[in-house]
Amino acid sequence: MVAYQGGDFSAFEELYRRLAPKxxxxxxxLTWRASATEDLLQEAFLQMHRSRRTYLPGRPVTPWAxxxxxxxxxxxxxxxxxxxxxxxxxxxxxxxxxxxxxxxxLATREAVLLALRELAQDGREALLLHHVWGFSFGEIGxxxxxxxxxARVRTHRAISTLRKLLAAENPRGNGYDGR
Amino acid sequence: MTEDSTFDKIxxxxxxxxxxxxxxxxxxxxxxxxxxxxxxxxxxVLLVYGLRDDAAQLGFWPLWGPAGLMVLVAYVxxxxxxxxxxxxxxxxxxxxVSLLVAAVAIQVGGAYLTLLSTxxxxxxxxxxxxxxxxxxxxxxxxxxxxxxxxxxxxGLPFRPRLVGLLAGMGGGFVxxxxxxxxxxxxxxxxxVPWHTGAVLVMGALGLLAGLWWERRMLQSWVGGRxxxxxx
Numbered sequence: 001m002v003a004y005q006g007g008d009f010s011a012f013e014e015l016y017r018r019l020a021p022k023x024x025x026x027x028x029x030l031t032w033r034a035s036a037t038e039d040l041l042q043e044a045f046l047q048m049h050r051s052r053r054t055y056l057p058g059r060p061v062t063p064w065a066x067x068x069x070x071x072x073x074x075x076x077x078x079x080x081x082x083x084x085x086x087x088x089x090x091x092x093x094x095x096x097x098x099x100x101x102x103x104x105x106l107a108t109r110e111a112v113l114l115a116l117r118e119l120a121q122d123g124r125e126a127l128l129l130h131h132v133w134g135f136s137f138g139e140i141g142x143x144x145x146x147x148x149x150x151a152r153v154r155t156h157r158a159i160s161t162l163r164k165l166l167a168a169e170n171p172r173g174n175g176y177d178g179r
Numbered sequence: 180m181t182e183d184s185t186f187d188k189i190x191x192x193x194x195x196x197x198x199x200x201x202x203x204x205x206x207x208x209x210x211x212x213x214x215x216x217x218x219x220x221x222x223x224v225l226l227v228y229g230l231r232d233d234a235a236q237l238g239f240w241p242l243w244g245p246a247g248l249m250v251l252v253a254y255v256x257x258x259x260x261x262x263x264x265x266x267x268x269x270x271x272x273x274x275x276v277s278l279l280v281a282a283v284a285i286q287v288g289g290a291y292l293t294l295l296s297t298x299x300x301x302x303x304x305x306x307x308x309x310x311x312x313x314x315x316x317x318x319x320x321x322x323x324x325x326x327x328x329x330x331x332x333x334g335l336p337f338r339p340r341l342v343g344l345l346a347g348m349g350g351g352f353v354x355x356x357x358x359x360x361x362x363x364x365x366x367x368x369x370x371v372p373w374h375t376g377a378v379l380v381m382g383a384l385g386l387l388a389g390l391w392w393e394r395r396m397l398q399s400w401v402g403g404r405x406x407x408x409x410x
Contacts, residue, residue: 006199007197007199009194009197012190012193013190016186016189020185020186042407043404043407045193046193049189049193049196051334052200053201053203053333054203054265054335055202055265056205056265059267064265064267066267067265067266067269067337068335070337071266071335071337075397075400075401079400079401139267141271142267142268142269143267143269144269145269145337145338146271147271147274
């Protein structure tokens with residue numbers, strides 16, 4: 001990232017290679033629209049480029065990149081609200097999201113993704129940030145503007161709801177012990 | 180749109196402007212900008228208005244201590260605003276609300292301690308004299324607020340309204356603390372409406388500036404997106 005700030009194009013390529021898959025998943029989780037994700041991913045990288053000075057050397061790059069992507073998503077959402085476009089919350093099927101390892105043994109990938117869709121967005125976001133992309137609760141709190149303990153509670157509630165949904169879907173559960 | 184075409188489009192845009200950039204200063208360093216600004220306000224207060232009439236009676240610490248404390252409080256408030264220049268650093272509402280409540284408590288409490296060390300001055304001053312405090316504190320806070328807003332505009336804060344509020348109140352606290360060197364009225368009946376009131380009004384103006392900035396940011400984002408898509 002520091003090399004990119006210094007004007008090194010190959011550093012940008014490396015950054016894109018490492019971050020694009022994660023950001024694509026994150027934006028999919030936020031928008032739940034495959035068609036919007038690729039546009040927003042472009043926007044996120046352009047915003048990262050325009051705001052590259054806001055990265056403070058020495059800090060981890062991933063939370064910074066996720067925060068910029070979140071900023072782009074919020075702009076997109078505000079733009080939709082401003083133009084009073086009432087889009088369906090879930091437009092075009094299930095996005096290609098990674099499945100949280102904490103529940104992957106409980107059901108099929110499709111069932112987990114459909115259950116994720118049922119979660120409230122704030123809970124889903126916290127859950128995925130922690131269980132899929134490995135953010136600490138402190139980092140999630142800082143990214144979402146909430147307290148660390150709130151991030152922890154949101155994540156635990158979301159995972160608990162997800163387990164209940166999957167148990168209801170598949171009562172015998174593939175190894176799910178009902179806790 | 181394929182993944183490759185996404186990369187190609189971004190890469191073209193990035194390669195157009197790949198000038199080296201200097202990273203933003205860490206917030207604790209950037210917030211030190213308050214020191215020269217405080218010195219500027221102090222110079223104006225001393226040269227234009229002079230020290231309060233009972234300065235000699237008050238002594239060094241009761242006179243300068245609360246002013247210095249308020250500059251420190253303002254530093255912390257402005258630090259909290261500047262922390263949020265980096266997009267991944269968003270402060271939770273319990274933290275910023277506690278900070279502002281504590282800052283107002285320190286401001287009013289400091290004035291009350293000064294009152295205790297001087298005895299109760301009469302409050303029979305004309306309204307115009309009291310309103311002058313409000314006007315001067317507000318006016319003196321403008322340079323700090325503008326500088327902090329400029330520093331914020333170089334970043335990417337998630338909540339422009341909140342950082343605007345913090346910038347406004349931070350600027351207000353600096354000028355209030357220093358202006359206290361001139362104002363001889365330390366009674367809460369005067370301090371709360373005319374001094375704290377000025378700080379709150381500057382905070383509200385900062386919030387409005389943040390609101391305007393938020394709208395402008397959205398318009399510029401929408402415009403940039405349309406231009407990019409058209410290329």
